Amino acid sequence: MALTALGWPEFMWNWKQAIPLFGYVCSVGEDIPIDNECVSGDFVNLKMICRCSLSKMLIGVGARNSRGINRRRRPRRRPDFPTPRGMARNKEGLVLLLDVGPSMHRALQELVFHRSDEVGVVLFGTKETHNDLARELGGYKHVLVKHDIKVVDEETKNALENLPRGTAPVLDAIVVGLDMLIKRFGDTKAKQRLCLITDAQHLLRDPPQGTKEDQVDTIADQMKKHDIKMDCIVFRESGVQHNSVMDENDRLLYHFRDRSVAKVVQVDTPTALLGALKTRNVLPVTIFRGDLEVSSTFKIKVWAYKKTSEEKFPTLKKYSDKAPPSDQFASHEVKVDYEYKSILEPDTVVPPDQRIKGYLYGPQVVPISSAEWEAVKFKPEKGVKLLGFADRSSIPRSYFMKDVNSFVPEPGNTKAIVAVSALARAMQEMNKVAILRCVWRQNQANVAFGVLTPNISSVNNVPDSFYFNILPFAEDIRDFPFRSFSSLPPSSQPTEEQQEAADNLVKMLDLAPPGREEILRPDFTPNPMLERFYSYLDLKSKQPDANPPPLDSCLRRITEPDPDVINYRAPLIQNLGKSFELKENPKRKKARTQERLAYTDPDDQAKSSENNAEKATAADGQAKKPEDPYAEKARAIEVLFPSTEKVGKIGDVNPVKDFEAMLAERSSSIWVQKAIEEMKKYTTNLVQNSLQGDYYEKALECFVALRKACIIEQEPEEYNQFVTKLYERLKKVDDVVKFFQLLSSKNVLLICKEEAPDSDVTEEMARSFFMKTEISSE
Structure with missing residues (x-):
């Protein structure tokens, strides 16, 4: 019987019965981070990850539940996806599938959720079995629903602590999590996601009928039907030897990715796991929708998104503790009022209609009213125009400013997809970039002038696109000219031995050594300041008098060099110190500009060195090392150019x-x-x-x-x-x-x-x- 021909209730039953017991999703244990790009399982400090995530979420919950808080309202923006009925636009339904197998038990501790997310937690590999499918249909053993889907709160965090140990199949956990999302959200268009964390090292049983690939296809079809995505994080330490079971499990997980329902990421360190697990997804919102105007007769429909943007620290509000502790309805709000008073009449308050802004123009203050300022403002028309093309080498990387944006063709517009692809591939072939003039919104106060770089897709079902970086204007560029090293005297340049010692240090600390994965990749490296802030915030919520704890080992590996590498290469570091002998630099009076003007020519420096050598020989009876001419010049300057008074004009005397x-x-x-x-x-x-x-x-x-x-x-x-x-x-x-x-x-x-x-x-x-x-x- 073809499963696709069945109605949903009947199909649901057949589909669940057909799934074999297989798989792992996430494990609990020591020091491994987590992301949403893949499924991984090994050592993550689940306690730490959970505290950090939930404290981040609880900031929003506290602001939402407090009464009388004066919150700044942000302008509403149209989302790029339909908002499900009864859910906030940024709200998400998420089920965490955590493998609690032996190798995964030190990996998951600090998950970050949005304050309006609804989260469920499923553990597989436990001795206990507790899930709806096991009660309704039988099977699905060793899969425990630790936390039903509901808005995140303190209970969600507690569900991720004190996790048990054991082993169980991954596909069972995926099916249970999928069933929870479908029952909770039904046919609504809510954002729904599974987050699977596993080591994928355990053998999967053969299904009662069909192949394992068929079972994956069946699950993927249902995920597509209900618009459910899955993030798979596979964690394996670098020393783990691959075998046929692991290869088969990887192939099945990547089959989910090929069906466009999952992202799969493999990590091998606790720090990478902490960075890989992103339990809070940022909703993609366009900053521009319109035409990329090549000419008046050639326009391409494009959408622009933010590709990278700095994650800011949460806003800290002023808090008052003057209210009695017994007052449950106290808002603890602090209101700040400003009064403007005249210098001539300090007791008189100047009302708003009598105040005007003034701008310094030299020593003069020029008043400009709001009406005049609006008239002076540049109000360009919304649009993105191509100004021309330039060689890629003519735009240095140091010119890139602010965030990076991504230009993609309008979804579903075949002509736009073909036009963008043709333009991007031509630019790539000719090693060119495009210069754009961008005005994102109507009557925008400023104009963005930037460079468009082609991004050729390596995946068949993903169209080509562009990256956009804002370029500086003349007023934005800072030039800092420095003297060339080649112009320095030989005594100030490194010897071959010193240069070799420095080269070895660079090779020793190479983050992308040959034959190994790159260390501290930006995609998998969390911000240690944010992680530590949220972790400490959670601790302070429980213990108000608590002191900041020591830096976590996962975060320490981000902020400090790898201690294993430092210890292993200790002789090399010692050799570097011996190669550069440090000498005490005596303090001397700071040279002035007129002193720096009194420099000598190369011929004079040579003569000065010879004179120094002769004087040293006469004094000690033996030749000494000639004194550095620059040191002699510094002493002579003090005598030749004493400090002078301020002079505003050049006179005839001197x-x-x-x-x-x-x-x-x-x-x-x-x-x-x-x-x-x-x-x-x-x-x-x-x-x-x-x-x-x-x-x-x-x-x-x-x-x-x-x-x-x-x-x-x-x-x-x-x-x-x-x-x-x-x-x-x-x-x-x-x-x-x-x-x-x-x-x-x-x-x-x-x-x-x-x-x-x-x-x-x-x-x-x-x-x-x-x-x-x-x-x-x-």
Whole structure:
């Protein structure tokens, strides 16, 4: 008899009778985390996981049950899925299927639920049998319904503590959990989910008729009919040897995934299990539905979702303990009122209609009314427009800002699916990305400017899509130029031995070693701060005076290096410490900007080193290691450049010293630019007003100081453009041409790339510039 031809009640009976006793879902025990992407079973600290999850849920329950709490109402948003009658939009029906087999008994402790979820707990592998199917139909032994489906509360958490041990088949547990969901929600469109956690190491019996694959197909058909999804988490430690039984069980579990009714994830560490079990699903809500406008005649229907978004800490409310303990209806609410008073009349309260916002514009406060602000606001039209394409390499990863969004073709729209796939595959083949201008909502205050990256699907029934990252504007970018390591003296660069020791340290702590699964994958790594917060919150609810407990071992493996690796590689770490000898660095007076300007050229540094060596030999009678020229320079600077008073202008007595004093003034960001501009004006006047070269020596000193300052302050273009424009304007004056010849003879060239990475001038170009000057003079 074909099961699909039967009515539901009769089919239900036949279907249940046909299921063999097989399987495991979740086990209880020591330190293993849990997620909703797969079924796993081994060592999870079930107590810890349960406390954390339920304390997270109880935050919402407490806010909902307290009377008089002033809650901020959020705007309602249309969900992407129908809301079942009698259920909140974010509400979910969930049945946990927990394998309590021997290898699974130290794995499940802290499950996180939404405050309006309805949760049931089914244990299989127990000595006791308690479920409706066993009473109605017989069979289904060693499957215990520990907690019926109802809104999560303290009883739900208690159901996950003190779990028994034993073994039982997985498919029985799946059928019992499926039966609980169908009886509870019927034909409604409520979100329903099974969460299976197991090690899948036990042999399954052959069914009375058909094959095991047929039984899986029968269950999958019913799950599809009632829109029930299953998350399977298979936990096996890395040392477990695979056998034919485990391979067969894996194949059957993955058959659920192939039927599009389950997700299967395998984990091998307690930390990964803690991160893999997500008992609270976030409802996917679109941030945009509309056209991806390639041109006025070519538009693609797309939906945009958030792909990654930071999970925030729960909002902590102000609480008052002034109410009597016996008052059961006290809300303990704290109300905060603000009063605005005039400085001239401190006793007079300024009403709202007499207040206006003001914005600082320099030292001035500019008042802007609400009506004026609304008129000034940019109110673009809703839409997503393609601006063009760029090479993938031209968009550095450091430019990505905020959350990541996913663009998918409109569900059920074949033309949109084909268009998105064609565009994504063309971009992938040409190694291109698209630049978009996005306005998610009508009259949105800001415009998102971002990059669209193709995401080619590897699954046949999943269409291609795009990832969208917001790009910065010019005001958002922060440049931090640093001196190149190659420009440092040899004494400041690592030796081959030091470099090898550092390379070995990186290899030792590699989180994705060859032949092993990646450690601390983001998909399976929970936020240790959130987990610890919820765990402590649960403890405080029971013991108000409790101190924070030590960090759990699962969370410790996230926040600290693996102690096993550290102990195993102790000699390598000791070798690293020996390779880098630490010396005491004597404290010295902080150098000022004018001190940093007094740097020496490479030739001067070499001479200084030789002089140091000669002095050391004369003093001690034997050669000593030459002193670092940089250390000598630091001492000389203290004497050569004493602190100066604030100077706002470059004078004729000592223009170089005035210039350095202006650079040293850091009370405002404009002082460096102001100093450079002042020196450029002063130097130009010296060159122009020189009579038969009487000011050339002074102008040369100013040019040298200006050039050094532009190199240190990373402003090479300021100097290069100044010299070029000055020459173009005065090149027909014979005396001025002689001055440029003087600069060339003193090797005061344009600033090249070797001296400042931001410069566009090569060394050859810098020297050829003065050669042109000499030719024009001839």
